[in-house]
Amino acid sequence: MKLPRYTRAHLWPLAFLAPTIVGLLVFRLLPIFWSFGLSFADWQIFDAPSFAGLDNYVGLFTSPTTLKVFRVSALFTLLYVPGAVGLALALAVILNSGLKGMAFFRGAFFLPYITSVVAVTLVWRWIFATRFGLLNNALDWIGIEANPAWLADPGFALPAVVIVSVWRDAGFYMLLLLAGLQTINDEYYEAAKVDGANAWQRFRKITVPLLSRSLFFVLIVALIKSTQTFEITYALTEGGPNGATTTLAFAIYHRAFIDFEMGQAAALSYVLCVVLGLLTLLNFHFRRRWVHE
Amino acid sequence: MKTFPLALTLSVAAAAAQAQDVTLSYMMWDPSQLEIEQATIAAFEEANPGVTVEVQAMPPSDYWPKLSALAAAGDLPDVFAMSSGFVDGWAAAGNLADLGPLTEGTDLSVYYEGAMAPGTVGGAMVAFPQNWVAPVLYYNRDMFDAAGIAYPSADWTWDDFRDAAAALTLDNDNDGTVDQWGYWVYGRYAHVDTWVFRNGGRYLNEDGNRLALNDAAVNALGFLASLVLEDKVAPMPQEMEGIRQQDVFPLGMAAMWVDGSWNIANVRSVADPEMNWGIAQVPMGPDATEETAAAYAWADMMAIAANSEHQDMAWKFIQHMVGEGRSASDFLGGKVPAFRAIAESEAWLERDQKPDNKELILEIGAQNVYTGFSKNWSAWRGYAAEGTGGMNGELDEVFNGRKPLNEAIEAFTAYGNEVLAR
Amino acid sequence: MNNRALWALYLVLAAYAVIALAPFFWMILTSFKEQRDLFRIPPDFTPTVLFSDTPLKNYAEVWTKRDFVIYFRNSVIVSFLAAIGQVMTCSLAGYAFAKMELPGKNLLFAVVLATAFVPAEVTIIPEFLLMRWLGWIDTWLPLIVPSFLVGAFGTFMLREYFGALPDEYGEAAVIDGANPFQVFRRIYLPLAQPALIAIFVIAFINNWDELLRPLIFLNSPELFTVPLGLLSFFSQYEAAWHQLMAGSVISVLPLILVYVLTQRYVLQGFMGGGVK
Numbered sequence: 001m002k003l004p005r006y007t008r009a010h011l012w013p014l015a016f017l018a019p020t021i022v023g024l025l026v027f028r029l030l031p032i033f034w035s036f037g038l039s040f041a042d043w044q045i046f047d048a049p050s051f052a053g054l055d056n057y058v059g060l061f062t063s064p065t066t067l068k069v070f071r072v073s074a075l076f077t078l079l080y081v082p083g084a085v086g087l088a089l090a091l092a093v094i095l096n097s098g099l100k101g102m103a104f105f106r107g108a109f110f111l112p113y114i115t116s117v118v119a120v121t122l123v124w125r126w127i128f129a130t131r132f133g134l135l136n137n138a139l140d141w142i143g144i145e146a147n148p149a150w151l152a153d154p155g156f157a158l159p160a161v162v163i164v165s166v167w168r169d170a171g172f173y174m175l176l177l178l179a180g181l182q183t184i185n186d187e188y189y190e191a192a193k194v195d196g197a198n199a200w201q202r203f204r205k206i207t208v209p210l211l212s213r214s215l216f217f218v219l220i221v222a223l224i225k226s227t228q229t230f231e232i233t234y235a236l237t238e239g240g241p242n243g244a245t246t247t248l249a250f251a252i253y254h255r256a257f258i259d260f261e262m263g264q265a266a267a268l269s270y271v272l273c274v275v276l277g278l279l280t281l282l283n284f285h286f287r288r289r290w291v292h293e
Numbered sequence: 294m295k296t297f298p299l300a301l302t303l304s305v306a307a308a309a310a311q312a313q314d315v316t317l318s319y320m321m322w323d324p325s326q327l328e329i330e331q332a333t334i335a336a337f338e339e340a341n342p343g344v345t346v347e348v349q350a351m352p353p354s355d356y357w358p359k360l361s362a363l364a365a366a367g368d369l370p371d372v373f374a375m376s377s378g379f380v381d382g383w384a385a386a387g388n389l390a391d392l393g394p395l396t397e398g399t400d401l402s403v404y405y406e407g408a409m410a411p412g413t414v415g416g417a418m419v420a421f422p423q424n425w426v427a428p429v430l431y432y433n434r435d436m437f438d439a440a441g442i443a444y445p446s447a448d449w450t451w452d453d454f455r456d457a458a459a460a461l462t463l464d465n466d467n468d469g470t471v472d473q474w475g476y477w478v479y480g481r482y483a484h485v486d487t488w489v490f491r492n493g494g495r496y497l498n499e500d501g502n503r504l505a506l507n508d509a510a511v512n513a514l515g516f517l518a519s520l521v522l523e524d525k526v527a528p529m530p531q532e533m534e535g536i537r538q539q540d541v542f543p544l545g546m547a548a549m550w551v552d553g554s555w556n557i558a559n560v561r562s563v564a565d566p567e568m569n570w571g572i573a574q575v576p577m578g579p580d581a582t583e584e585t586a587a588a589y590a591w592a593d594m595m596a597i598a599a600n601s602e603h604q605d606m607a608w609k610f611i612q613h614m615v616g617e618g619r620s621a622s623d624f625l626g627g628k629v630p631a632f633r634a635i636a637e638s639e640a641w642l643e644r645d646q647k648p649d650n651k652e653l654i655l656e657i658g659a660q661n662v663y664t665g666f667s668k669n670w671s672a673w674r675g676y677a678a679e680g681t682g683g684m685n686g687e688l689d690e691v692f693n694g695r696k697p698l699n700e701a702i703e704a705f706t707a708y709g710n711e712v713l714a715r
Numbered sequence: 716m717n718n719r720a721l722w723a724l725y726l727v728l729a730a731y732a733v734i735a736l737a738p739f740f741w742m743i744l745t746s747f748k749e750q751r752d753l754f755r756i757p758p759d760f761t762p763t764v765l766f767s768d769t770p771l772k773n774y775a776e777v778w779t780k781r782d783f784v785i786y787f788r789n790s791v792i793v794s795f796l797a798a799i800g801q802v803m804t805c806s807l808a809g810y811a812f813a814k815m816e817l818p819g820k821n822l823l824f825a826v827v828l829a830t831a832f833v834p835a836e837v838t839i840i841p842e843f844l845l846m847r848w849l850g851w852i853d854t855w856l857p858l859i860v861p862s863f864l865v866g867a868f869g870t871f872m873l874r875e876y877f878g879a880l881p882d883e884y885g886e887a888a889v890i891d892g893a894n895p896f897q898v899f900r901r902i903y904l905p906l907a908q909p910a911l912i913a914i915f916v917i918a919f920i921n922n923w924d925e926l927l928r929p930l931i932f933l934n935s936p937e938l939f940t941v942p943l944g945l946l947s948f949f950s951q952y953e954a955a956w957h958q959l960m961a962g963s964v965i966s967v968l969p970l971i972l973v974y975v976l977t978q979r980y981v982l983q984g985f986m987g988g989g990v991k
Binding site for chain 2: 044045046047048063065125126128129130131132133149150151152153154234237238239240241242243246254256257258259260261262
Binding site: 005006009010012013014015016017019020021022023024026027028029030031032034035038045091094097099103104105106107108109110111112113114115116118119120122123124126132167171172175176179182183213214216217220221224227228248249252253256257262265266269270272273276277280 | 721724725727728731732734735736737738739741742745757758803804807808810811812815816817818820823826827828829830831832833834836837838840841842844845860861863864865868870871872875878879894895896899909910913917920945956959960963966967970971974975978
């Protein structure tokens with residue numbers, strides 16, 4: 001293997017990256033390797049850790065409860081990422097079309113992201129309420145009398161958590177996409193109009209390719225975020241009913257600070273990291289295919 | 294002053310400083326209680342010149358991560374609140390000071406014996422109760438009067454309970470939807486475990502290291518499930534989703550409800566001031582005898598860090614915080630002070646407020662008390678109202694009619710034993 | 716666009732705006748209620764306190780009950796410093812990753828990104844032990860310094876952003892004798908203004924909302940941030956929801972302010988920045 005040769009010319013990028021490198025080593029990697037080491041320990045936080053080999057990892061893959069956590073997390077990501085990014089893209093494109101009053105709508109759509117989760121979730125609990133809830137009453141009104149117990153039925157609880165999460169984050173992704181949209185030169189659209197392209201064609205042929213860079217970025221951010229959704233689950237369903245909304249982030253908090261099993265929580269986290277790392281690598285790999293550089 | 298040898302002056306001052314300048318750190322989990330506690334703490338500081346108490350309060354969901362971090366660093370506060378359900382685990386790890394030597398010479402008979410029980414692990418006292426609570430049967434007197442039935446009494450059987458619940462379940466407008474439920478059951482420890490223990494039921498084996506439900510426990514769970522699924526005198530919990538479980542009774546949607554005595558405060562604040570209600574004991578089960586029927590009660594504890602440098606002062610502080618210096622109004626309605634004289638005072642009984650029979654809680658505490666706590670209790674039972682793991686989630690499935698009881702018991706026993714084997 | 720399509724579009728936007736704003740209005744409404752009116756079924760829409768003699772009662776209680784003025788000041792300082800730091804270091808790093816040559820830089824970038832995948836719950840105990848070793852417990856340093864030095868989100872975003880800008884802009888300056896920092900500072904940084912503001916806003920919001928770290932690292936009430944202050948409305952079993960909502964409204968105001976103030980610049984950055 002040939003070691004890279006560093007020359008004086010590399011001093012500049014190194015200087016630019018110096019704060020990041022220092023911060024990374026001291027405040028990120030050190031705690032991460034530390035806790036990675038602890039994933040091989042039997043450690044109740046308030047107790048002294050003792051070496052446990054691969055016990056924590058073996059335990060994860062043999063316990064039916066953790067396997068369920070993986071399943072729930074995967075499903076959450078599959079529903080959340082397309083939902084949130086799709087909605088954000090639609091909102092961003094509409095808001096970028098230069099209509100009047102867009103500043104207001106932009107602010108309004110972003111508001112859920114900064115409103116206190118606890119406050120938000122109290123309202124959503126009412127919306128999802130089985131007998132008195134807004135949603136079921138609305139469904140009744142249009143003739144659907146299923147009246148599902150949104151937050152208490154294992155089949156509906158995860159979609160409910162996804163809905164609230166999408167609702168909360170879409171405005172954030174919209175803002176990021178909007179920043180990308182505004183770098184697209186209007187002249188492209190004007191030219192396409194002259195050529196007789198309709199709105200869908202313009203979206204497909206101009207917006208998507210030129211926005212692909214931002215879109216890729218938002219997808220990765222949404223992917224990361226989908227695995228860290230904790231507060232909404234905590235306030236809405238507490239991981240229930242019977243584990244139906246216990247995603248990895250929730251399980252990790254629970255293992256760490258309710259069961260105090262820090263070794264297991266760490267093992268769970270590093271399994272999550274490997275999965276996410278692979279997904280991201282895959283994303284970067286496919287990036288070449290669809291992102292317009 | 295000039296005639297005084299300088300060196301002596303200095304050393305006296307230094308000695309005085311050493312003897313007096315103590316800073317005690319104290320962490321508690323009830324921020325809204327902080328103002329009340331601060332007044333009591335100020336009184337302690339005044340009575341002990343040179344002692345400063347630094348207090349921090351945060352709700353339980355944030356308290357445990359913080360306390361864990363401090364424990365990991367060996368920086369536990371001198372005095373901290375401890376949950377009855379966590380005492381075993383924290384004591385086993387050597388974090389809690391043995392209070393035995395400190396309590397020597399203290400008359401402990403002024404405190405409730407039953408409240409002190411969860412703080413004793415392997416014969417050593419490692420945590421001390423500040424107050425204790427017990428689940429009670431809440432009932433709506435207006436609804437009982439309207440149905441023309443007698444209020445719950447000490448000699449009620451479970452059949453009496455079932456009949457009353459049936460008579461109190463009403464569909465006033467005959468639209469097929471129940472408007473008033475006889476009972477409201479929820480699957481957490483405070484709502485279920487009293488029924489189990491009052492039937493002589495046990496979740497754990499003799500040694501307390503494996504889940505092995507006895508028949509009385511299975512029957513008690515079956516009784517509760519049948520109230521919902523067969524008699525239909527209690528709603529499925531999912532029907533009520535969207536209303537906080539503790540509001541169903543005060544909002545007048547159910548005539549009876551079992552939950553911890555601390556909910557007296559919530560019922561007072563949510564219920565219509567005109568609503569007439571009382572509390573009663575959970576009826577004794579058919580499988581139990583006076584010997585095997587156990588009351589369920591547990592305490593909020595205070596503990597001293599094993600590595601605290603001021604253990605004597607810490608114990609003095611605990612005594613001040615739980616002892617005769619407190620007044621009945623310092624305790625949230627339904628929390629019983631561990632110090633008997635305050636609990637048994639007229640001020641604590643609050644005759645001018647509902648319920649008018651708070652002494653009932655004291656009667657429960659005087660009985661044979663059992664808690665069923667074990668190592669990792671929070672994981673297999675499901676800590677407090679938090680989380681839907683362990684038994685909580687499985688019982689929800691049963692009460693919502695999605696899983697037969699025997700399958701649920703099988704599932705949570707398997708999970709519980711996995712947890713207990715760790 | 717014809718008229719009917721325009722109306723349809725506005726209708727969709729308005730409908731979604733209602734959905735987006737409703738919880739916020741509910742929060743404000745609740746902050747003007749009495750505790751006992753909060754959980755009525757069906758929900759009650761009357762802000763009873765607002766029509767009483769003391770319309771701002773809940774707010775006054777929140778403001779005076781704890782040292783909210785101090786928490787507020789603390790949150791502003793911490794969030795501002797952390798966010799400014801993010802903008803500075805992330806722009807340097809993002810630029811280096813996008814426009815400069817350095818063997819192994821892609822690996823380094825991958826590591827920066829990968830660290831974002833590790834949940835804070837797991838690293839918080841080692842972090843606590845580290846900060847304790849540094850003697851930083853009960854100071855703001857653990858809340859500011861790490862955030863100041865490295866930010867995965869901002870670095871990633873600016874790497875994308877600088878990457879999208881043509882290399883030619885810089886080449887012209889190099890011919891004129893500018894050094895790499897001058898190229899960055901004079902040519903590219905001004906062009907990235909909207910992205911920088913977006914990062915500032917997001918970093919400010921995230922730091923403002925952060926609960927776990929301040930909770931673990933701070934002990935002294937005079938250092939507390941707003942989210943820690945809001946915890947004081949919780950008790951062992953309950954929460955004083957009406958006051959909590961008033962506190963939440965107060966705590967979200969600076970965020971709205973930051974957003975409203977900066978969103979103009981997000982636009983201006985593009986229009987005046989010379990991209991078009």
